[in-house]
Amino acid sequence: MYGGGYGQQSYFDQQMQRMMEQKQLKDFMRMYSNLVSRCFDDCVVDFTSNKLNDKELTCVNRCTLKNMKLNERIGQRFAEENAKLMEDQARMGQ
Amino acid sequence: MYGGGYGQQSYFDQQMQRMMEQKQLKDFMRMYSNLVSRCFDDCVVDFTSNKLNDKELTCVNRCTLKNMKLNERIGQRFAEENAKLMEDQARMGQ
Amino acid sequence: MYGGGYGQQSYFDQQMQRMMEQKQLKDFMRMYSNLVSRCFDDCVVDFTSNKLNDKELTCVNRCTLKNMKLNERIGQRFAEENAKLMEDQARMGQ
Amino acid sequence: GGMGGAPGGQMDPNAQLAAAEQEMEMVTDMFARLGELCYQKCLLQRYSDEELTKAESVCTDRCVAKYFQVNREVSEKLAKYSQANQQ
């Protein structure tokens, strides 16, 4: 592009990048909210007090870590399967 | 078009149409994702293998068709009831 | 403000206000849809007729009121806890 | 009109567009919830067949009709409740 130079982003690329960033933030927030709800639901069972007891605290901590590991494992498998799917679609010329 | 005339869409109509199209695509995707989740949840119960077995395959196929028919039936009734509702509201001058 | 005039809103404030109004409407609609789904799910159990029977009607009415009171109570506690949280964050200089 | 019921009137086009979008959103959200509820209430999630049985079809029709009735009841009750709490 005349006089345009290296590293300059087109309007389209800028918008695309902005969208990706907002999407990532939104996805992170969804993951985070899911985690809080899940660990609350799985671990908090005692409503005779308004403070988490030791058993609940331990459960919440384990729940957080275990579900993060679950999410990561699913993420890896998902990426692999999605890559395979795109390959198949490319091979079929679609 | 010369003289303004027939068949020209206003900016408002264009935007409206664009919105409707995006909405339809979004609704279809939601329906589709629901269908996949529902049939996975109802039919896949065996995790001793990473391939769907014959029983699961049959179940998924029936689940897809049966739920499509369910969606269509609900869609028809929904349209009828919604039309009745709008009539009632119009009659009451709202 | 010189030349600017009192009570004039900046573009930013206008957009902010518009966003808040749309958000409130959306939140109300979500609350409303939740309420309908919840009371339908909790109260409607008889599908031998296409009209709500007296028991179901009574249930739906109580369900509506009771869940509105529940929502309000949660809203109050939520606001209190959120205020405490923001105080704590401010105190820690975050 | 319809389930949403956003008010009409003299609005600028952008607000009109936003209101129309809001209303459509409301209707499709209700539709999605209805789909989930009637699936749970009426479908035997066994799939011995790909057809809706007669019983499932009838149940579905009643499910939709009753959902609209619940919608109306909740809406009226909510209006009264809001009025009472504003006075």
Place this chain on the structure above:
Amino acid sequence: GGMGGAPGGQMDPNAQLAAAEQEMEMVTDMFARLGELCYQKCLLQRYSDEELTKAESVCTDRCVAKYFQVNREVSEKLAKYSQANQQ
């Protein structure tokens, strides 16, 4: 501030608007989830009455308080976990 906690600073107005929207979205999403959870944990879904019982009210208060505690625990644990995994 608040539950969301989007960072402030020198941003252009559009980004600021988007961040504010994001944060509000986060708070209302949390609120909706909390509503669902405390309904499930504290309400006897029988409706013999239109009033919250004393027990249900107390349970609701504790439910909200404990939800905020879980939120803090998860947030701290997650921060540590992310830090550990970046090194």
Place this chain on the structure above:
Amino acid sequence: GGMGGAPGGQMDPNAQLAAAEQEMEMVTDMFARLGELCYQKCLLQRYSDEELTKAESVCTDRCVAKYFQVNREVSEKLAKYSQANQQ
């Protein structure tokens, strides 16, 4: 490409952007649903430990693989069904 499969071609940039957004939305929605389903199918929600057990890990891998197979089956069945109903 990928799970969404929005068609490409000569589109104006805004429509292209909207399509890309739609497709990403589809993929992340599928991912979120998958997360919920495999959590329900594979995790013993007891948390006696913070590690995934061997059994849970294997179950998760199979859960994802089978979800993609269900996705393909539903997609093919739906295409046939739509075609049949249009004729």
